Amino acid sequence: MRRLLSRFGIHIVLALACGGALAAEALPASDNPALEARVMKISSELRCLVCQNETIAASHAELAVDLRRQVREMLQNGQNEQQVVDYMTARYGDFVLYRPPFKPLTALLWIGPAVMVVVGLGTLFVVLRRRSRLADEAFEADDKDVSHDPHLS
């Protein structure tokens, strides 16, 4: 029983130690909440290149931490959001932007889905209209001879 207790004791001490470490990590990097909010706003528009489906704001990768620091310092130096974004794209390319800019290279990316929807709806519309105009005889029962069906001949 004593042994069990001492074992638990170690676990509790370890758990407390970890908790302490986490608490230390979670401290805001600067004591200016307005600045931190701007840092997070810009960071959430930037992709972390180490773990590509995370933003710099969400990622715990070391690079993301460094880039957040960079964003913070640039804002502290009075640079605006566009300057920060330009700084990042100059180094990592458009890929860091979660919302890539519209240009010839990305046109397909932006327009592609809309084009597909329009083509799909258009096709559906044409097919349905043609069908609605067909005379009743065109829709014969399955068991009948279909050789006169204008659609299948």
Next chain:
Amino acid sequence: MKHVRYLVPMGILLVLLYFLRAGLSLNPKEVPSPLIGKPAPEFSLPRLDQPEQRISRADMVGQVWVLNVWASWCVACRQEHPLLVQYAKQSKVPIYGLNYKDERAAGMKWLADFGNPYTASISDRDGRVGIDFGVYGVPETFVIDRQGIIRYKQIGPLTPEVLRDTIEPLLKQLNS
């Protein structure tokens, strides 16, 4: 003429398959660097072995050189390292190391243990120069020409094929 109608969906399918194939053959980890063809960023960093000496971008202008980003904590660097050591012996191109976000002692020990292919390594303790070079996946390797323009960037470990088929011809062309 009627058959043409049935070819249309087939055509659309082929186009989609083409994009799918192209998409699958790309490696999402390799993000094309916007720095290719641009001047290498300014830097001035202490040497790893002699911290009182600094090496800057200006010191490099006038020669073709290779910058290899490495760290003692980087597993893929270790995998790449024997190739780099071997290449440094047979090639005349100066290879500089950028010791990225590393402890000096750990970096020195790493070089002592696994060999030092570098003309010199410079110490980027807080990773700022790494950010300027757009580093995100160590190891990375840059080829920089006489004017200080970045000509090539390899993300991830070098391979014998990349050295032979890409870097060697590029160095030859830049040095001629």
